[in-house]
Amino acid sequence: MIRHLLSTADLGREDAVRILDTAEEMSQVSAREVKKLPVLRGRTVVNLFFEDSTRTRISFEAAAKRLSADVINFSAKGSSVSKGESLQDTAQTLAAMGADAVVVRHPGSGAPARLAAAGWIGAPILNAGDGTHEHPTQALLDAFTLRRALAGLPASGPAEGDRARGAGLDGAQVAIVGDVLHSRVARSNVHLLRALGAHVSLIAPPTLLPWGVHTWPAEVFYDFDEALAAHDFDAVMMLRVQFERMHQSFFPNTREYTRLWGLTEQRYRRLPAHTAIMHPGPMNRGFEICASAADAERALILDQVENGVSVRMAALYELLTGDGTEAQQ
Amino acid sequence: MSSTLIRHARVLGGEERDIAIVDGRFAESVERPDETIDATGLVALPGLVDLHTHLREPGREDAETVLTGSQSAARGGYTAVHAMANTQPVADTAGVVEQVAHLGRAAGYAQVVPIGAVTTGQAGQQLAELGAMAASAARVRIFSDDGQCVADPMLMRRALEYVKTFDGVVAQHAQDPRLTEGAQMNEGLVSAELGLPGWPAVAEESIIARDVLLAEHVGSRLHVCHLSTAGSVEIVRWAKERGVRVTAEVTPHHLMLTDELVRSYDPVYKVNPPLRTQADVDAVRRGLADGTIDIVGTDHAPHTAEHKCSEWTAAAMGMVGLESALPIVMEAMADYGFGWADAARTMSARPAQISGLAEHGSLEPGTGANLVLVDPAAHEVIRPAEHATLGRNNPFAGIPVSTRIVDTFLFGTRVVADGELRGPHATARGGQWIE
Ligand SMILES: [Zn+2]
Numbered sequence: 001m002i003r004h005l006l007s008t009a010d011l012g013r014e015d016a017v018r019i020l021d022t023a024e025e026m027s028q029v030s031a032r033e034v035k036k037l038p039v040l041r042g043r044t045v046v047n048l049f050f051e052d053s054t055r056t057r058i059s060f061e062a063a064a065k066r067l068s069a070d071v072i073n074f075s076a077k078g079s080s081v082s083k084g085e086s087l088q089d090t091a092q093t094l095a096a097m098g099a100d101a102v103v104v105r106h107p108g109s110g111a112p113a114r115l116a117a118a119g120w121i122g123a124p125i126l127n128a129g130d131g132t133h134e135h136p137t138q139a140l141l142d143a144f145t146l147r148r149a150l151a152g153l154p155a156s157g158p159a160e161g162d163r164a165r166g167a168g169l170d171g172a173q174v175a176i177v178g179d180v181l182h183s184r185v186a187r188s189n190v191h192l193l194r195a196l197g198a199h200v201s202l203i204a205p206p207t208l209l210p211w212g213v214h215t216w217p218a219e220v221f222y223d224f225d226e227a228l229a230a231h232d233f234d235a236v237m238m239l240r241v242q243f244e245r246m247h248q249s250f251f252p253n254t255r256e257y258t259r260l261w262g263l264t265e266q267r268y269r270r271l272p273a274h275t276a277i278m279h280p281g282p283m284n285r286g287f288e289i290c291a292s293a294a295d296a297e298r299a300l301i302l303d304q305v306e307n308g309v310s311v312r313m314a315a316l317y318e319l320l321t322g323d324g325t326e327a328q329q
Numbered sequence: 330m331s332s333t334l335i336r337h338a339r340v341l342g343g344e345e346r347d348i349a350i351v352d353g354r355f356a357e358s359v360e361r362p363d364e365t366i367d368a369t370g371l372v373a374l375p376g377l378v379d380l381h382t383h384l385r386e387p388g389r390e391d392a393e394t395v396l397t398g399s400q401s402a403a404r405g406g407y408t409a410v411h412a413m414a415n416t417q418p419v420a421d422t423a424g425v426v427e428q429v430a431h432l433g434r435a436a437g438y439a440q441v442v443p444i445g446a447v448t449t450g451q452a453g454q455q456l457a458e459l460g461a462m463a464a465s466a467a468r469v470r471i472f473s474d475d476g477q478c479v480a481d482p483m484l485m486r487r488a489l490e491y492v493k494t495f496d497g498v499v500a501q502h503a504q505d506p507r508l509t510e511g512a513q514m515n516e517g518l519v520s521a522e523l524g525l526p527g528w529p530a531v532a533e534e535s536i537i538a539r540d541v542l543l544a545e546h547v548g549s550r551l552h553v554c555h556l557s558t559a560g561s562v563e564i565v566r567w568a569k570e571r572g573v574r575v576t577a578e579v580t581p582h583h584l585m586l587t588d589e590l591v592r593s594y595d596p597v598y599k600v601n602p603p604l605r606t607q608a609d610v611d612a613v614r615r616g617l618a619d620g621t622i623d624i625v626g627t628d629h630a631p632h633t634a635e636h637k638c639s640e641w642t643a644a645a646m647g648m649v650g651l652e653s654a655l656p657i658v659m660e661a662m663a664d665y666g667f668g669w670a671d672a673a674r675t676m677s678a679r680p681a682q683i684s685g686l687a688e689h690g691s692l693e694p695g696t697g698a699n700l701v702l703v704d705p706a707a708h709e710v711i712r713p714a715e716h717a718t719l720g721r722n723n724p725f726a727g728i729p730v731s732t733r734i735v736d737t738f739l740f741g742t743r744v745v746a747d748g749e750l751r752g753p754h755a756t757a758r759g760g761q762w763i764e
Binding site: 088108131132 | 513516517518520521522523524525527529593594595596625638639640641642643
């Protein structure tokens with residue numbers, strides 16, 4: 001049982017598997033004609049977004065609505081008060097309005113953790129992406145999608161049978177490629193994939209790897225081709241890389257980046273047939289990922305988006321109903 | 330004529346003896362004192378001297394004033410504090426430094442010694458009027474752009490050379506600006522995990538290495554503010570062996586706290602330079618114990634609640650520390666054979682010497698009667714809410730300590746009695762420190 005969802009580092013294997021199993025239940029709801037469960041009727045979920053992200057906000061909004069919660073979207077970006085005042089004031093305002101859960105997206109690492117700990121609001125806090133720290137529901141939906149694929153099930157859509165249920169990702173070989181340094185998706189994935197038993201390889205130029213990455217529970221490669229030769233990957237997760245990084249000398253230019261760390265046509269063809277291609281979106285086609293890879297049948301990129309709703313339903317359910325066992329009873 | 334006799338004080342923690350004060354100075358003895366104080370069980374130290382205090386006035390009187398900062402100093406056992414130049418306006422002219430010194434006398438709780446900016450507006454472009462500040466009534470001898478690094482090597486060289494005119498010293502905030510763009514905490518395993526942009530040790534060490542070589546080349550005095558890394562200690566040790574005229578400072582928080590605390594994302598732990606690793610803490614403790622690091626400076630940096638009650642990335646950098654400095658230093662140094670004489674050396678005598686304050690840092694008859702009496706066997710807990718500073722950004726809340734500041738004497742006036750403010754020195758009514 002978890003009180004807030006701030007970091008996947010706080011999730012044990014049992015917690016993670018329980019949330020993924022709940023998400024399987026939720027995937028059934030999304031397939032129904034009436035896509036609603038009454039479990040959060042009368043509860044208020046606030047989407048508190050200090051940073052634009054229409055994709056993530058819509059996904060959380062759909063998730064909350066399918067659980068019959070009331071949803072308030074609160075965009076705090078560009079607010080005139082100083083940043084610091086607005087976080088405390090906003091939190092206290094939401095508390096006064098009776099928010100039952102707050103989904104927070106913030107450009108600064110740690111802002112959701114601060115909201116959870118500062119005492120301004122007592123409601124559960126769900127981290128929807130904070131700075132370059134974490135994005136736990138993205139990692140959960142990645143794990144959900146991968147678990148389906150490894151079980152040979154359709155990567156999205158309603159649950160078909162029980163084969164994925166209760167399982168982790170034991171023995172899976174997963175590559176995470178790109179800007180690990182600035183990626184909240186990578187941090188959340190490293191923790192969660194490890195908790196679920198997968199073997200993680202991080203592939204990036206040294207400039208885009210965090211200091212001390214050799215102490216992380218992952219194998220590190222500077223050379224993409226060497227990594228592809230070393231492992232038979234079940235999944236290759238490409239991270240979004242911002243073009244602007246080249247102006248800060250993280251790499252010389254986009255051409256060289258693509259040549260060395262992009263999932264190019266040549267590398268795509270080299271992948272074994274079973275290797276799933278994943279990307280948290282939005283993609284830079286032709287930069288970190290070539291069009292053939294992005295549009296391939298084994299690309300699970302749209303499945304990831306679809307599964308996001310089920311996983312976020314499960315996360316909200318977990319936080320707002322105490323634990324995941326109620327749904328299954 | 331006024332006189333005080335302090336009985337049975339353990340001077341620097343040693344033998345019990347009596348301390349006589351006559352007309353604001355220590356005296357050999359006193360007949361029929363006006364006031365007699367029984368200091369049995371208390372340790373007597375020369376009044377503490379802080380080379381690194383942000384008093385915020387002029388400009389940010391909502392965060393601290395010279396009066397509240399002086400009161401905080403007195404309650405911490407300090408009789409002299411050096412006011413950093415990063416006020417609004419910046420203390421870069423004779424007018425501003427004289428105003429700050431005047432506000433200190435008007436407050437009357439500690440001698441406030443202004444530090445002048447090295448460059449105009451601390452903008453790092455051209456030298457401020459160092460000579461005018463030195464010649465002013467404030468007699469500025471320490472110059473610093475603290476808050477900013479004098480990053481331009483040519484400008485640093487010129488500043489080091491120029492202050493030789495009046496035996497001044499440049500106090501450097503060592504931080505390479507390019508290596509610390511957007512930095513939020515120490516760069517290391519914790520920053521990597523927390524996803525906060527890192528402030529690498531090398532950004533401090535590379536500036537210190539450059540500056541000790543510059544100081545050696547031009548034969549000038551350099552003071553390194555708030556040194557925070559193991560590598561910095563090594564560089565200063567190396568420079569001192571070569572005979573470079575360098576002095577170094579460490580803060581109580583860098584002696585006590587590590588970057589593991591940032592995992593809470595509580596901005597009370599956000600400070601510049603940032604909290605480092607346990608290996609760095611061990612190294613600065615050893616450096617202070619063996620004399621490589623000359624002094625403890627508080628870097629007392631009050632901020633209003635709005636600037637700290639926020640998310641980490643939006644919060645201001647800085648911690649207050651005048652009222653907790655001595656107790657925290659004694660706890661931090663407990664395993665390093667660091668006694669009361671070492672506290673007196675690093676927190677009073679040596680800083681007074683660096684600044685050229687003849688009336689502070691000594692209990693010798695004839696010098697200013699600046700003195701603190703401390704209870705060395707107290708059972709206290711740091712309680713920031715009870716402190717005199719306006720800043721509540723004290724990172725030591727709840728830490729148990731065995732040192733309590735009992736009395737502070739400022740040029741013979743008992744400005745703190747039994748831990749409470751008793752009233753200001755006569756300068757607050759227009760008098761002189763010593764009539
Ligand atoms: Zn500084």
